[in-house]
Amino acid sequence: MAFCAIFVPDFLLQAAFRSEPALRNRPLVLLDETAPMFRVIAASEAARQLGVTAGLTKAAVAEFPGAQIRLRNREQEAAAHSALLDAAWSVSPRVENTAIGLVTMDGAGLTTLFGSYEEIGLQLQSRCLDLGLYVHVAVSENLETACIVACAHRGPTIISAGQEAQFLKPLPVDLLAPSEELAEVLRHWGITSCGALASLPVLSLSECVGQEGVRLHAIASGKGKHALILAKPAHEFEECLELDDAVEELEPLSFLLGRLLDQLCARVAARALAVRTIRLKFELQPAFEEAFDASREVLRVKQPAGTFHCLLSLPRPTQDAKLLLKLLRLRLQDKPPNAPVQKLWMRADADRPLAVQGGLFIPVAPDPDKLELTLARIASVVGENNVGSAELLDSYRPDAFRMQKFGAAGVASQKAVSVASAENSEELHKAKIGFRYFRPPLHAYVDLDEGQPARVSWKGNIGKVVHASGPWRLSGQWWEEHSWHEDAWEVELSFTGKTPLSGTYQVVFDVSQKKWFVRGCYD
Amino acid sequence: MSVSSLRLHVESALAGRVVSPFRFREASAPEVVPTGIAALDELTGGLPRGCLTEICGPPCSGKTSILQSALAARTQATEACALVDAQDGFDPVGAQQSGIELSRLLWVRCQRINQALRCVDLLLHGGGFGLVALDLGDIPARLARQVQLNVWFRMRRAVEDTSTVFVVLAQETNAKSCASLVLRVEKEATAWSLPTQKTERHAVHTLGCLLDGSAHSAEMVRSFLRRQKPLSIDRAKNYEPAGTGHFQLSSDQQLKEKELSETEMQTVEIFEKRRQNPG
Numbered sequence: 158m159a160f161c162a163i164f165v166p167d168f169l170l171q172a173a174f175r176s177e178p179a180l181r182n183r184p185l186v187l188l189d190e191t192a193p194m195f196r197v198i199a200a201s202e203a204a205r206q207l208g209v210t211a212g213l214t215k216a217a218v219a220e221f222p223g224a225q226i227r228l229r230n231r232e233q234e235a236a237a238h239s240a241l242l243d244a245a246w247s248v249s250p251r252v253e254n255t256a257i258g259l260v261t262m263d264g265a266g267l268t269t270l271f272g273s274y275e276e277i278g279l280q281l282q283s284r285c286l287d288l289g290l291y292v293h294v295a296v297s298e299n300l301e302t303a304c305i306v307a308c309a310h311r312g313p314t315i316i317s318a319g320q321e322a323q324f325l326k327p328l329p330v331d332l333l334a335p336s337e338e339l340a341e342v343l344r345h346w347g348i349t350s351c352g353a354l355a356s357l358p359v360l361s362l363s364e365c366v367g368q369e370g371v372r373l374h375a376i377a378s379g380k381g382k383h384a385l386i387l388a389k390p391a392h393e394f395e396e397c398l399e400l401d402d403a404v405e406e407l408e409p410l411s412f413l414l415g416r417l418l419d420q421l422c423a424r425v426a427a428r429a430l431a432v433r434t435i436r437l438k439f440e441l442q443p444a445f446e447e448a449f450d451a452s453r454e455v456l457r458v459k460q461p462a463g464t465f466h467c468l469l470s471l472p473r474p475t476q477d478a479k480l481l482l483k484l485l486r487l488r489l490q491d492k493p494p495n496a497p498v499q500k501l502w503m504r505a506d507a508d509r510p511l512a513v514q515g516g517l518f519i520p521v522a523p524d525p526d527k528l529e530l531t532l533a534r535i536a537s538v539v540g541e542n543n544v545g546s547a548e549l550l551d552s553y554r555p556d557a558f559r560m561q562k563f564g565a566a567g568v569a570s571q572k573a574v575s576v577a578s579a580e581n582s583e584e585l586h587k588a589k590i591g592f593r594y595f596r597p598p599l600h601a602y603v604d605l606d607e608g609q610p611a612r613v614s615w616k617g618n619i620g621k622v623v624h625a626s627g628p629w630r631l632s633g634q635w636w637e638e639h640s641w642h643e644d645a646w647e648v649e650l651s652f653t654g655k656t657p658l659s660g661t662y663q664v665v666f667d668v669s670q671k672k673w674f675v676r677g678c679y680d
Numbered sequence: 681m682s683v684s685s686l687r688l689h690v691e692s693a694l695a696g697r698v699v700s701p702f703r704f705r706e707a708s709a710p711e712v713v714p715t716g717i718a719a720l721d722e723l724t725g726g727l728p729r730g731c732l733t734e735i736c737g738p739p740c741s742g743k744t745s746i747l748q749s750a751l752a753a754r755t756q757a758t759e760a761c762a763l764v765d766a767q768d769g770f771d772p773v774g775a776q777q778s779g780i781e782l783s784r785l786l787w788v789r790c791q792r793i794n795q796a797l798r799c800v801d802l803l804l805h806g807g808g809f810g811l812v813a814l815d816l817g818d819i820p821a822r823l824a825r826q827v828q829l830n831v832w833f834r835m836r837r838a839v840e841d842t843s844t845v846f847v848v849l850a851q852e853t854n855a856k857s858c859a860s861l862v863l864r865v866e867k868e869a870t871a872w873s874l875p876t877q878k879t880e881r882h883a884v885h886t887l888g889c890l891l892d893g894s895a896h897s898a899e900m901v902r903s904f905l906r907r908q909k910p911l912s913i914d915r916a917k918n919y920e921p922a923g924t925g926h927f928q929l930s931s932d933q934q935l936k937e938k939e940l941s942e943t944e945m946q947t948v949e950i951f952e953k954r955r956q957n958p959g
Contacts, residue, residue: 522759522808523809527808528806535802538802539790543788543789546782546783547787549772549782588716588745588929590742591745593739593771657738
């Protein structure tokens with residue numbers, strides 16, 4: 158059995174680089190988020206060359222020209238660590254979430270899939286790089302040895318069985334993460350390397366420093382007995398981005414959304430999953446009017462920022478970041494946030510990708526991804542509630558229906574109907590007279606003759622009733638507020654002159670309103 | 681430059697874009713699908729795929745019924761269809777009774793003609809639909825006439841070489857030469873089960889007088905599939921074109937009446953007799 162350890166050097170910096178790739182070659186300085194004394198907790202190589210060291214205050218760092226100062230963002234760090242786990246899960250299902258920036262996985266049986274352990278290590282480094290993380294990889298039969306060597310060497314480092322102590326020998330004892338008391342004792346003894354610790358007699362060490370010393374001794378000798386604790390893979394992916402300056406326009410906002418979507422889709426694809434739902438949350442900048450108290454002429458401190466939520470559900474899971482970006486853009490064009498955006502969260506619920514195989518005898522159907530985009534574009538033209546397929550309601554009320562989302566997946570999935578049966582069904586249905594609604598119904602004036610409509614007029618057109626059928630009395634829902642009660646007539650109207658309106662119409666007397674309406678015509 | 685070298689030069693310039701530029705290719709006849717009305721299928725041969733079909737006529741002429749029949753045929757053949765409704769006049773209840781599978785019909789409810797044209801353009805370019813219908817039936821003819829010809833050209837080009845049937849309903853023909861098939865329909869008569877009943881009391885249910893259906897005529901104004909011979913001027917008077925057909929539409933009430941049991945029909949007859957002879 159072999160264990161692979163994946164370690165992210167300068168994890169805090171890499172998490173920041175992952176969110177802002179433009180900072181990679183610039184002197185980046187990360188400050189602790191604890192106010193009011195912001196101190197440096199990490200500095201990039203370029204910043205260190207300028208002279209920035211850990212522990213400096215924000216005011217001191219500000220004196221270095223060109224230094225890019227950022228506050229530590231724990232959400233970005235959590236997202237980077239999740240990406241690291243996703244990279245590990247893309248290779249093996251047996252993964253341990255060892256520590257922040259350190260992941261261990263079981264490499265047993267992977268050689269048949271990926272080749273030698275060195276190739277597995279290179280594969281892991283490549284996959285992590287795709288997710289924006291530069292990592293060290295070490296493979297060993299001892300889990301702790303793999304972790305310590307990964308922290309020290311760039312790799313991929315392959316440690317053969319029995320060679321653990323030899324690899325650990327020159328490494329500093331601080332990599333074993335001793336407690337402060339034990340570290341002090343070891344410093345007094347002059348023990349600085351793992352090799353020196355491993356050379357100490359175990360019994361004497363146990364008497365002097367207790368069980369912790371014994372445990373570290375075993376680790377330093379390459380004989381640790383830690384077992385892999387498996388992590389449970391999550392199907393939710395989250396990324397966030399905090400902006401220095403709030404963004405108001407859709408164009409720069411979509412650029413940022415594209416970056417987040419690229420990161421999310423890369424993580425989802427690494428897990429061989431696809432995005433089913435995208436949840437977007439914006440933290441909005443409070444308006445100046447809200448921040449400024451006119452009565453006291455003072456600026457309020459820490460105004461609660463408003464939030465904006467947006468949900469995008471897909472009928473078929475996808476990994477296409479460009480498609481998702483287009484859909485989100487259309488959604489935001491319809492309902493934009495009402496204030497500049499200063500922080501973005503994006504969360505994706507993933508599902509297994511659906512594989513659909515085409516066939517010669519399957520009728521044409523729109524491509525689900527393309528259809529989703531087309532529907533979103535149409536919705537931006539006519540409104541979201543005006544596009545879809547009609548679903549009839551269980552009611553006797555005329556024109557009782559509601560709109561539901563049109564899904565070509567359902568259309569395409571119904572493959573069982575053979576072409577022959579479909580052709581037969583064409584012969585079965587008979588041509589019926591169609592009805593065309595006037596929405597909303599047209600207000601009309603009706604002259605009655607012995608209780609029957611004799612003349613109907615609307616919009617200046619006066620039609621003489623040639624035939625009438627009715628009244629068809631309809632009522633319902635009298636127990637509710639929106640009750641309806643009407644007498645409907647089907648009338649054949651004849652118009653004089655050149656008006657091409659002669660035909661059969663349905664006129665309705667609304668009993669509750671005491672008014673006549675023309676509901677539609679038979680066409 | 682000789683002819684052969686010129687030909688070689690043209691062929692090499694168009695290489696990769698046009699296969700055999702000097703070879704004459706006869707346009708193949710498009711595949712047709714039935715409208716669901718036998719008389720119309722006999723007249724037109726069916727609705728051509730990859731072409732623009734116009735069905736025009738005044739209000740109540742029967743064009744909506746033809747469209748619903750075609751939609752029913754396509755959705756029952758498990759094809760996805762789309763209806764862009766320029767004035768939001770579609771009747772889903774009646775459509776389902778006509779045989780349309782509503783779950784396979786994308787209904788776009790527009791309020792203006794510009795919205796409808798934009799949506800049709802998106803749908804045609806998206807592709808994959810068996811039938812796309814643009815219903816301009818309630819749009820006044822003077823407004824529909826203002827749609828520029830290049831819009832219809834663009835739509836015809838979008839639907840070309842696809843398996844989509846594109847149907848436009850309007851009061852008058854607008855697409856001109858872009859349409860491969862143009863049908864003009866008119867209503868000839870409405871069928872009622874009984875003459876007008878005069879009821880003395882309001883709200884008495886006149887079961888005897890029902891809307892049975894209507895008779896319509898269809899004239900094939902243009903068809904690329906079945907070209908007509910030119911009409912001479914002296915024959916134009918009192919001439920019924922060869923491309924004319926007649927069809928009938930039935931109402932739901934007529935069908936319901938047929939479904940009534942004998943006992944119920946006897947009750948209706950007794951009711952009618954008593955009403956005619958109250959004594």
